Amino acid sequence: MSIAKETGELLSKLGVSGSALSGGDLVVRSPVTGEEIARVGQVSGADVGKAIDAAHAAFLKWRLVPAPRRGELVRLLGEELRAHKEELGRLVSIEVGKIPSEGLGEVQEMIDICDFAVGLSRQLYGLTIATERSGHRMMETWHPLGVVGVISAFNFPVAVWSWNAALALVCGDSVVWKPSEKTPLTALACEAIFARAVKRFGDDAPEGLLKVLIGGADAGEALVDHAKVPLVSATGSTRMGRAVGPRLAGRFARAILELGGNNAGIVCPSADLDMALRAIAFGAMGTAGQRCTTLRRLFVHESVYDQIVPRLKKAYESVSVGNPLEGKALVGPLIDKSAFDNMQKALEAAKAAGGSVTGGARVETDHAGAYYVRPAIVEMPSQTGPVLEETFAPILYVMKYADFDDALAQHNAVGAGLSSSIFTRDLQEAERFLSAEGSDCGIANVNIGTSGAEIGGAFGGEKETGGGRESGSDAWKAYMRRATNTINYSKALPLAQGVSFDID
Numbered sequence: 170m171s172i173a174k175e176t177g178e179l180l181s182k183l184g185v186s187g188s189a190l191s192g193g194d195l196v197v198r199s200p201v202t203g204e205e206i207a208r209v210g211q212v213s214g215a216d217v218g219k220a221i222d223a224a225h226a227a228f229l230k231w232r233l234v235p236a237p238r239r240g241e242l243v244r245l246l247g248e249e250l251r252a253h254k255e256e257l258g259r260l261v262s263i264e265v266g267k268i269p270s271e272g273l274g275e276v277q278e279m280i281d282i283c284d285f286a287v288g289l290s291r292q293l294y295g296l297t298i299a300t301e302r303s304g305h306r307m308m309e310t311w312h313p314l315g316v317v318g319v320i321s322a323f324n325f326p327v328a329v330w331s332w333n334a335a336l337a338l339v340c341g342d343s344v345v346w347k348p349s350e351k352t353p354l355t356a357l358a359c360e361a362i363f364a365r366a367v368k369r370f371g372d373d374a375p376e377g378l379l380k381v382l383i384g385g386a387d388a389g390e391a392l393v394d395h396a397k398v399p400l401v402s403a404t405g406s407t408r409m410g411r412a413v414g415p416r417l418a419g420r421f422a423r424a425i426l427e428l429g430g431n432n433a434g435i436v437c438p439s440a441d442l443d444m445a446l447r448a449i450a451f452g453a454m455g456t457a458g459q460r461c462t463t464l465r466r467l468f469v470h471e472s473v474y475d476q477i478v479p480r481l482k483k484a485y486e487s488v489s490v491g492n493p494l495e496g497k498a499l500v501g502p503l504i505d506k507s508a509f510d511n512m513q514k515a516l517e518a519a520k521a522a523g524g525s526v527t528g529g530a531r532v533e534t535d536h537a538g539a540y541y542v543r544p545a546i547v548e549m550p551s552q553t554g555p556v557l558e559e560t561f562a563p564i565l566y567v568m569k570y571a572d573f574d575d576a577l578a579q580h581n582a583v584g585a586g587l588s589s590s591i592f593t594r595d596l597q598e599a600e601r602f603l604s605a606e607g608s609d610c611g612i613a614n615v616n617i618g619t620s621g622a623e624i625g626g627a628f629g630g631e632k633e634t635g636g637g638r639e640s641g642s643d644a645w646k647a648y649m650r651r652a653t654n655t656i657n658y659s660k661a662l663p664l665a666q667g668v669s670f671d672i673d
């Protein structure tokens with residue numbers, strides 16, 4: 170069966186009508202073969218305004234529904250996702266080129282965040298605070314915030330929406346989602362899955378609780394600029410974050426910015442090398458290097474360099490690259506030609522800076538429009554040139570170090586620090602890495618790679634954005650507004666000493 174036909178069948182099972190998949194002006198291609206799989210319609214500027222108005226009207230009603238009842242809707246969403254995990258996971262693989270376990274893993278993350286948010290719907294706690302006034306009580310209350318805008322990147326086409334939406338919904342907010350223009354089909358599928366949950370939930374879920382805007386950066390900009398959207402959670406490149414951040418700040422709206430990751434690991438003399446090798450290979454080559462948490466820089470102590478780097482190179486030379494839908498390959502395609510061109514440019518720049526490149530060439534297939542590459546490992550004399558930037562492709566730059574402090578300083582010496590890891594059995598090195606003077610990233614791990622975060626912890630937090638946060642822990646607070654309430658149950662109104670008003 171052709172991929173286009175399979176896509177149509179999957180979407181039909183997921184509840185998306187065939188008429189939504191043809192006749193539009195946005196051509197959707199599968200990176201697996203490069204073939205066209207749909208043509209969907211895009212929103213206009215006026216559509217964005219209408220969608221936000223509808224979501225705002227929904228918010229005004231939804232905020233009055235008790236939070237545990239709101240949690241029930243998210244519980245049903247989790248059930249629908251469980252029931253459609255296979256189809257949605259397969260669609261992710263087709264639209265993004267992830268291998269089957271990664272496509273399914275992404276849907277599992279959606280299920281996990283729904284479970285988390287259901288519990289959270291009974292735990293949106295405020296504090297009761299000791300007051301300095303007698304006969305008073307002081308407390309804080311958390312209220313729903315409003316319409317939450319979600320802008321997502323192509324490489325996690327469904328999980329990122331759910332990390333935001335599950336929290337926003339239990340917090341009493343409505344959601345307007347602008348997915349990547351490269352992945353509109355999985356977004357339409359999520360919209361249909363959500364509609365099923367709403368149908369089962371009943372009438373107290375207002376119309377307009379979720380709106381999906383299919384379109385490019387201009388639709389994202391319209392969402393960012395809209396006065397009725399008090400929070401935008403935007404996931405994507407640092408370039409996008411630099412455009413979105415100031416616009417939101419300009420109208421005092423909140424921003425959760427989850428951006429690029431030029432992530433690094435340190436391999437110390439005492440490391441369990443077998444464990445480190447497996448974690449490095451998975452973290453650097455998984456999803457063809459197209460994860461925000463992909464391992465991109467590696468600092469290896471000179472005493473173990475020759476034991477680890479030749480073995481890594483072997484793994485790079487032997488890893489199976491190919492069609493992710495056939496279930497044998499570990500590395501699937503790049504998303505498109507421009508990703509391939511960027512990778513080649515970075516490798517050329519690395520060579521010019523004295524790097525020695527293993528791998529990186531295009532892997533030929535029967536499909537001229539698909540871009541498969543052998544992952545590249547580049548031994549660099551120092552951290553210069555392309556090593557300082559995130560290239561969204563499977564390139565791992567390896568550098569030798571002699572002094573731990575120097576490795577730590579190099580580790581922290583790039584802009585986009587999202588995730589980090591250290592491989593060591595030395596307690597002092599491990600603890601220093603996690604300490605205030607250690608890794609400056611939002612995620613810092615010991616003896617586990619940079620990728621594969623769990624939803625229970627707050628995710629992300631590039632140092633440049635001051636730590637945008639979504640998903641677990643107390644990330645929910647960004648989706649609500651806090652009020653401090655003081656209640657006077659005394660018979661007097663205490664004023665500042667010496668102040669009195671004549672009110673008769």
Ligand code: NAD
Nearest residue numbers: 322323348349386389390405406409412427428429430461
């Ligand atoms: P991208 O920045 O090209 O696009 C991301 C989204 O932003 C898309 O929906 C796009 O339409 C929108 N957009 C682009 N310019 C915009 C603007 N000016 N205003 C409003 N919206 C705009 O990113 P991509 O290529 O889709 O994804 C890859 C990037 O995303 C990588 O840098 C990766 O590290 C990052 N990423 C980060 C995380 C995280 O949680 N930190 C997760 C996934 C991906």
